[in-house]
Amino acid sequence: MTDSSLPTIGWIGAGRMGLQLAQRLLRAGYDVAVYNRTKAKAEPLAASGATIVDHPIDLAGRDIVFSMVSTGADLEQVMLGERGLLTDPATTPRIIGDSSTVDTETSKRVRAAAEERGVGFLATPVSGNPKVIAAGKLTVAVSGPRAVFEEVEPVLQTWGRGVTYVGEGELARIVKIAHNVMLGVVIQNLIEITLLAEKAGVRRSDFLSFFNDSVMGSAFTRYKSPALVNLDFAATFTNVLLCKDLDLGLAAAHDLGVVMPVTSATRQVVASEVGDGNTEQDFSSLIMTWAKHSGMSIESENVPVDDGLAPEE
Known part of the structure; x- marks a missing residue:
């Protein structure tokens, strides 16, 4: 059940990682709407209460929008390309947090476009994989305006065990x-x-x-x-x-x-x-x-091995 006192969330990118993080937001009571290029991959989130949208621009009315895509070109496309998040002349989210692993120059361009429209922009890359998320051990590095970070920090805390603010601009990318x-x-x-x-x-x-x-x-x-x-x-x-x-x-x-x-x-x-x-x-x-x-022919040992990532209770 969603909590109307919490900010509304948009999510772009329902890959292995994005899907799990959006699920955590849903479980924490956030109203989440999701865009994914291949719409079918986002359907499991609909079963958990998310709204699935057709284009990034459809998330422009959300309070906070997170993105997690594969490349810098993908990030520019979902933000600034046709029907991108920042292309609605009338509506923008208040804050964007991007969790993609991209170069600093691409991030600077997207940040500049966001800030030109009065949108706070944070780089929010993460450390972990889906099993790390399930174990509650994901960590987040964040850079951008400190005041924007402080507003978003409670949302980021739902992702795992640690959120570290590392400074202004693109430092989290590095x-x-x-x-x-x-x-x-x-x-x-x-x-x-x-x-x-x-x-x-x-x-x-x-x-x-x-x-x-x-x-x-x-x-x-x-x-x-x-x-x-x-x-x-x-x-x-x-x-x-x-x-x-x-x-x-x-x-x-x-x-x-x-x-x-x-x-x-x-x-x-x-x-x-x-x-x-x-x-x-x-x-x-x-x-x-x-x-x-090395001249070796190795085979599976077929033995149980503890990966240290038991799901959180």
Whole structure:
């Protein structure tokens, strides 16, 4: 049941992540209307009480609109393209929060268009995947006008366990890009050392159990362990998206004069994987390529592995 005292919410993008976050808003009592390019993907939200609309412009009358799309071009399209959110001459939302992982220049253009119309604009990228959301462990980085953030913060708190305001402008974009660069570097190195241990005779499950309980383990290494042990590569994040984010990181590093040799090497690995056609599986599937290059034929161990992401009660 919706709570009429809460701001009305618009949501653009009902992919794996967007669908789950919109569901959390519905469960928190918000009146949510949703646009997704493929309308059928938003239908599960209708069953939970959301209104499904045909175009982004149909959300212009909402108090706050969030977007979560794949690329900068997608963001510009849903905001400024034909029937975009900011193209109604008479109506705009009060606030836009964009949770996409995009470059700072695209974000600046959209922010400028929003602010020209008197709309507060926040960058609100997140850390997590659908299982992280279900476990209540998603975190959010936010940048933009402080007063706008303070108004939206209670809404963002429904998404998970932490919301961090990092400053004005596009700083949250840099935070998220840096975060995703580390995803690529860590998964590549985790695969390398796991294969090293296995080729010496240690079961992957045993090595990762030790590793995750050590000071080097993390929430990330733990929740990727089932995929590495049991070779289940159902996508939470594809090599295509990872390559895009590594490119964003290297572009930002070039602009800021920061040297990132490990990121450059990792980008070449992931780009090669994409070039070889591995575009739909999870990026943990890199383990198969590096096992092959190491002269190894690995198989699923078919054992239970705790990913540390039990759904919240």
